[in-house]
Amino acid sequence: MSSSHHLVTGATSGIGLELATHLLADPASRLVVGARRPEAAAALRALASPDRLVILPLDLASLASTAAFAGAVVRHLAGDKLASFAANAGLQITGPCRLTADGYEETFQANFLGHAVLIERLLPHLAPAAPVALTASGTHDPAIRAARMFGFRGGLFVGADRVAKGDLDPAAAVTQQGLDRYATSKLCAILHVYALARRAAAGGPRFIAFDPGLMPGTGLARERSALERWAWSNVLPALARAMPGASTVRQSATAYAKILAGRAFPGGTGLHVDFTLAEAPSSRDSRREDWQDDLLRFVERVALER
Ligand SMILES: NC(=O)c1ccc[n+]([C@@H]2O[C@H](COP(=O)([O-])OP(=O)(O)OC[C@H]3O[C@@H](n4cnc5c(N)ncnc54)[C@H](OP(=O)(O)O)[C@@H]3O)[C@@H](O)[C@H]2O)c1
Numbered sequence: 001m002s003s004s005h006h007l008v009t010g011a012t013s014g015i016g017l018e019l020a021t022h023l024l025a026d027p028a029s030r031l032v033v034g035a036r037r038p039e040a041a042a043a044l045r046a047l048a049s050p051d052r053l054v055i056l057p058l059d060l061a062s063l064a065s066t067a068a069f070a071g072a073v074v075r076h077l078a079g080d081k082l083a084s085f086a087a088n089a090g091l092q093i094t095g096p097c098r099l100t101a102d103g104y105e106e107t108f109q110a111n112f113l114g115h116a117v118l119i120e121r122l123l124p125h126l127a128p129a130a131p132v133a134l135t136a137s138g139t140h141d142p143a144i145r146a147a148r149m150f151g152f153r154g155g156l157f158v159g160a161d162r163v164a165k166g167d168l169d170p171a172a173a174v175t176q177q178g179l180d181r182y183a184t185s186k187l188c189a190i191l192h193v194y195a196l197a198r199r200a201a202a203g204g205p206r207f208i209a210f211d212p213g214l215m216p217g218t219g220l221a222r223e224r225s226a227l228e229r230w231a232w233s234n235v236l237p238a239l240a241r242a243m244p245g246a247s248t249v250r251q252s253a254t255a256y257a258k259i260l261a262g263r264a265f266p267g268g269t270g271l272h273v274d275f276t277l278a279e280a281p282s283s284r285d286s287r288r289e290d291w292q293d294d295l296l297r298f299v300e301r302v303a304l305e306r
Contacts, residue, residue, distance in 0.1 A: 005082050006260055007073065007122070009034045009058065009115065010089030012041045014218030015135070018253035019086060023260065024048045032076060034058025034069050034089070060089055060114030061100045067306045070121035081127035084260035085205075087115035088135040090185070092220055094178035097166040105166025107178075111185035113164070113302065116192055120303035126205040129267065132196075133259055136209040136272065138245055139179075140187040141283035146214060146245040151179050154283060155187025157291050160298035163188065188295055190272055190282050195292035197270030206269035209282065210256055213247030213275045216240050247275045 006023050010016035011033045023029050030052045035041050038055040047053060054076055058069040073082075090111045098106040104113060119132060126132065138144040142154030153176075156168040168180045193209040200207065216236030221229050240246035252275040258264040264277050272282040285291070 004029050005032055005077060005080055006030070006084045006086070007032045007034075007082050008086045008088060009060065009118075010135075011035065012037075012044050014220065015212055015215060015249050015253050015256065016086075016088045017044060018249045019088065019256050019260075020044060020047055020053075022253050022257035024052060026261070029083075030054075032056065032073055032082075034060075034073075060118075061106050061110040063102045063109075063114075063117065063302070063306050066114045066117050067121070070118055073122065074125055077125055082122065082125055082130055083127055084130050084262075085119070085122065085126065085132045086135070086256065086260055087118065087133065087189075088256075089115075090135060090220070091223070092178070092182045093223055094175045095223065096174055097177065097181075099166070104164045105181060107181040107185050108164055108166060108188070111182070112188040112192070113299065115189075116299040117303045117306065119196070120299065123205065128203050128205075129262075130205045131208055131260055131262060131265075132205050133208045133210045133256065134189040134193055136189050136193075136211045136282075137183070137186040138211055138213070139183040140190060140286065143283065144245065146243055147183070151176065152183045153180065155184040155285060156180050157184060157187055157191070157285060157288075157295075160294045164298065187283065187286055190286040191288070191292045191295050192299070193272070194270055194286065194289075195296040198289075198292070199296065200269065206265075206267070207271075208259060208265060208268065209272040210259060211272065211274045211280060212252035212256065213245050214240055214243060215247055215249050215252055218249060251275055 011020040012035050033055045036059050056072045059065040139147040139152040140155045190209045193207045196207040221232035255275045255277050274280040
């Protein structure tokens with residue numbers, strides 16, 4: 001019998017919550033979710049009964065929590081395999097650099113490193129050809145005009161060790177450094193998808209970077225000023241309809257669910273795709289195999305340490 005367990009992070013709000021709704025619409029599917037505060041995930045919990053939806057504690061900004069979550073997922077599977085994994089959780093910090101208890105910059109760890117370590121741990125528990133999708137973003141690419149309009153200037157990969165500390169461009173203004181760290185965490189996700197696809201054995205899990213487009217109104221702006229949060233939720237959703245590269249949570253989650261169910265890009269790996277379900281070019285930097293290898297070595301080292 002084929003596996004029916006999907007694993008999603010960041011399913012308490014935004015695109016992740018909508019994605020959970022789509023996946024659970026198939027009565028045969030079951031969902032495992034990692035959430036910082038499972039007890040507060042009321043909207044998610046309301047989607048299905050506990051026999052189909054399990055919410056386990058996960059703080060991606062903590063390696064201890066990430067390792068404990070991986071162990072709990074494996075115990076929950078009880079020998080079954082995961083049908084898919086959506087590494088979707090993410091945050092944007094526009095204030096000063098914050099280091100986690102593990103000593104890494106928080107955006108890097110929560111958006112990228114935590115997920116990368118989870119992938120290492122869960123690889124043996126993924127079904128053959130299971131899609132592993134990492135939520136990416138056009139902000140990684142300096143050539144994307146819509147991202148530049150919001151102040152992003154692309155990911156700045158300055159070597160895995162420096163990126164992990166958030167040490168990208170210390171001369172830039174604090175807000176710019178925050179935007180750079182976010183864009184860089186997404187560049188890391190895409191570099192990693194390509195690296196994992198090159199490392200993977202034939203018939204193993206497949207790796208896809210999914211760009212959901214601009215989806216104003218989600219919780220992503222929660223660390224912005226009150227005015228920016230208001231505009232993000234009340235003005236931008238209407239304006240975005242006319243913007244290139246803009247989507248909605250519903251449209252992007254529909255596309256995401258098709259990828260996870262293997263109905264889009266069946267057999268595809270090492271891909272960067274967008275919410276229209278088209279393969280999309282990622283930045284020139286993301287194609288640097290030396291950077292991909294640097295990042296993969298970094299992840300393997302961190303995963304081994306835990
Ligand atoms: N909105 C856009 O325009 C846009 C565009 C491109 C890419 N994306 C990406 O889409 C993904 C989802 O974002 P969204 O827009 O839907 O925003 P959102 O509504 O804020 O959702 C973010 C999710 O990530 C979770 N999360 C954040 N930090 C976490 C941590 N340390 N550990 C575990 N979970 C954590 C949040 O959980 P809590 O409930 O605990 O806060 C929430 O469920 C992100 O990767 C984001 O970068 C968004």
